[in-house]
Amino acid sequence: MGQRRFLLALWKANLLAAMEYRGAFLSQIVGMALNNAIYFCFWLLFFDRFPSVRGWGVQEMLVLFGVAAGGFGLAVYLFGNAMRLAEVIAGGRLDYYLSLPRPALLHVLASRSVASGLGDFLYGCLSFALSGPDSVGEVLRFLLGVVLAAAVFLGFVVLVQSLAFWIGHAGLVGAQAVNALISFALYPLDLFDGTAKLVLFTLLPAAFMGAVPAEFVRSFTWEGLVQLTGAALVFLGLALAVFHRGLRRYESGSAIAVEV
Amino acid sequence: MRKTLAKYWAICRTQLVHSLSYPADLCSRSLTIALFLWIFAHLWEAAYQSAGQERIAGLSPRDTLWYLMIAEVIVLSRPRLSGAIAEGVKEGSIAYLLNRPYNFLLYQVGVGLGDSALRLAGNVLAGGAITWYLVGPPPDLGHWALVVPALAGAWAIDCCIGAMIGLLAFVAEEVSAFEWIYSKLTLILGGLLVPLDFFPVWLRDMAAHLPFAYIVYGPARAFVDPDLGRFLPLFAGQVCWLAALGGLLWLGYRRSVAHLNINGG
Numbered sequence: 057m058g059q060r061r062f063l064l065a066l067w068k069a070n071l072l073a074a075m076e077y078r079g080a081f082l083s084q085i086v087g088m089a090l091n092n093a094i095y096f097c098f099w100l101l102f103f104d105r106f107p108s109v110r111g112w113g114v115q116e117m118l119v120l121f122g123v124a125a126g127g128f129g130l131a132v133y134l135f136g137n138a139m140r141l142a143e144v145i146a147g148g149r150l151d152y153y154l155s156l157p158r159p160a161l162l163h164v165l166a167s168r169s170v171a172s173g174l175g176d177f178l179y180g181c182l183s184f185a186l187s188g189p190d191s192v193g194e195v196l197r198f199l200l201g202v203v204l205a206a207a208v209f210l211g212f213v214v215l216v217q218s219l220a221f222w223i224g225h226a227g228l229v230g231a232q233a234v235n236a237l238i239s240f241a242l243y244p245l246d247l248f249d250g251t252a253k254l255v256l257f258t259l260l261p262a263a264f265m266g267a268v269p270a271e272f273v274r275s276f277t278w279e280g281l282v283q284l285t286g287a288a289l290v291f292l293g294l295a296l297a298v299f300h301r302g303l304r305r306y307e308s309g310s311a312i313a314v315e316v
Numbered sequence: 317m318r319k320t321l322a323k324y325w326a327i328c329r330t331q332l333v334h335s336l337s338y339p340a341d342l343c344s345r346s347l348t349i350a351l352f353l354w355i356f357a358h359l360w361e362a363a364y365q366s367a368g369q370e371r372i373a374g375l376s377p378r379d380t381l382w383y384l385m386i387a388e389v390i391v392l393s394r395p396r397l398s399g400a401i402a403e404g405v406k407e408g409s410i411a412y413l414l415n416r417p418y419n420f421l422l423y424q425v426g427v428g429l430g431d432s433a434l435r436l437a438g439n440v441l442a443g444g445a446i447t448w449y450l451v452g453p454p455p456d457l458g459h460w461a462l463v464v465p466a467l468a469g470a471w472a473i474d475c476c477i478g479a480m481i482g483l484l485a486f487v488a489e490e491v492s493a494f495e496w497i498y499s500k501l502t503l504i505l506g507g508l509l510v511p512l513d514f515f516p517v518w519l520r521d522m523a524a525h526l527p528f529a530y531i532v533y534g535p536a537r538a539f540v541d542p543d544l545g546r547f548l549p550l551f552a553g554q555v556c557w558l559a560a561l562g563g564l565l566w567l568g569y570r571r572s573v574a575h576l577n578i579n580g581g
Contacts (some may be wrong), residue, residue, distance in 0.1 A: 104516060228344055235351075236351055
C-alpha cells in the first residue's frame with residue numbers, strides 16, 4: 057500500500073513538473089502520436105501493394121502497433137528513468153536514491169516521465185480502436201497485453217542498462233539493444249525463421265512486446281496468457297536480481313548532486 | 317574564397333578527429349544499418365513470395381534491397397543539424413558562436429559533416445557487406461560515381477530543412493516534435509521503407525516532386541538503375557529545391573538573429 061502511494065505521488069509530481077511547460081509537454085504528446093501515425097502509413101502503402109503477407113494484413117498490424125506502442129509508451133511515461141539508468145549508475149547518482157527509505161530501483165525508475173511516451177500510449181489505443189475490436193473481452197485483453205508488454209520492455213531495459221555496474225558507460229549498448237527490441241517488435245513474427253525466432257523469444261524479447269500480445273488480443277488462449285505473464289515475470293525478476301547484484305559493486309561517485 | 321573554405325574544412329576535420337575517438341559508437345551505429353537491412357530482407361522476401369512475381373514495378377528483390385541499403389545509408393549517416401542548432405538557441409551558446417569569425421550555419425554544417433563522414437564510411441561498409449551477403453552484388457556499378465554528387469545534393473537539402481527546424485527553437489519551446497515529423501515524412505514520402513515505385517500512382521506522382529524524394533528516393537533509385545536519364549532530372553530537381561530551401565533558410569536565419577535577445581553573461 058505504502059509503495060503504491062509513493063508511486064502515485066511520484067507520478068503526480070512528474071505530471072505537475074511537466075505541466076509547468078505545458079506547450080512543450082503537449083507538443084511532445086501530439087507530435088509523437090502524429091509521428092507514429094505517419095510511420096504507420098508505411099504499412100498502409102505496403103499492404104496496398106501486397107494485401108496479405110504470411111497471414112498478416114492491415115488489421116493485424118493495427119493491433120500489433122497498438123500493443124507495441126501502448127506498451128512502450130506506458131513504460132517510458134511511468135518509468136522514464138529506465139532509459140537513463142546506465143547514466144545514473146555510471147555517474148554515481150544512485151547515492152541519492154540509496155540514502156532514502158524507499159526501494160531504490162522503483163524510486164529511480166519512476167522519478168522521471170518521458171512526455172512523448174504518453175503520445176505513444178495514446179496512439180497505441182487509437183491504433184487498436186481503428187482495428188475494430190468486436191467485444192469487451194478484446195478490449196480487456198488489449199489493456200492486459202499493453203501492461204504485460206510494458207513489463208517485458210521495462211525488465212529488458214533495466215537488465216541492459218544495469219550492465220553499467222560492470223562495464224561503466226553502458227548507455228550506448230543499452231540504446232542499441234532497445235532500438236533493436238523496438239525494431240523487431242514492430243514487424244510480424246512470421247517473417248523470421250527458426251533461429252531468429254528463438255532470439256526474439258529469449259535474448260531480445262521483441263516477440264513478447266509485439267506479435268505474442270497482438271495474437272493474444274485477437275484471440276484468447278490460455279497458452280498466450282501464460283506465455284505473456286511468464287515472460288513479464290521472468291524479465292522483471294531478472295531485472296531486479298541483476299540490479300541488486302550490481303548494487304553490490306556500486307561505488308559512490310561522492311558527487312554533490314541535486315535531484316529535483 | 318579558398319581561405320573561407322579552409323576555415324570550414326578545419327572545423328569539419330576537427331570534428332572528424334573527435335569522432336575517431338569513439339570507435340564503439342561507430343561500430344554500434346553500423347550494426348543498426350545491418351539490423352534494419354536484415355529485417356527488410358526478410359520482409360521483402362515474404363512480400364515478393366506472396367506476390368508470386370520476380371519483378372515488381374521494375375525492381376527485383378535484389379534491386380529493392382540495394383535500393384534500401386543506399387536509402388538507409390543516406391538517412392542514417394546524414395548530418396544532424398536541427399538538434400545542435402536548437403540546443404545552441406535554448407542554452408544560449410549561440411551567442412558565443414555568433415561572435416566568432418565564421419557563419420553560424422556554415423559552422424554547424426562543418427561540424428555535422430565531420431560527424432557524418434565516419435558514419436557514412438561505417439554504414440557503407442556494414443550495409444554493403446550484409447546486402448551483398450543477403451542478395452548478391454549490386455545491379456550495375458556503371459555510373460556509381462554519379463551517386464556521390466547526388467548524395468551531396470541530398471544532404472544539402474536535408475541540411476537546409478534540419479537547420480530551419482533547429483531555428484524554430486527561437487519561437488517554440490521544444491522542436492523535437494518537428495524533427496520526428498520531418499524524419500517520418502522522409503521515411504514515407506522519401507521512400508526510405510518502400511520505394512516510390514510501389515506507391516499508388518497518384519501518391520507516387522505527388523511524392524516524386526517533394527524534397528523528401530530528392531533526399532532519399534532519387535539517389536537510391538539512381539544507384540540501382542544508373543541511367544544518365546535518371547541522374548539529370550535528379551540533379552536539376554536537387555538544385556531547384558536547394559535554391560528554394562536555402563533562400564528560405566537564409567531569410568529565417570537573418571530574421572531569427574535580428575530578434576535574438578541575450579541576457580546576462
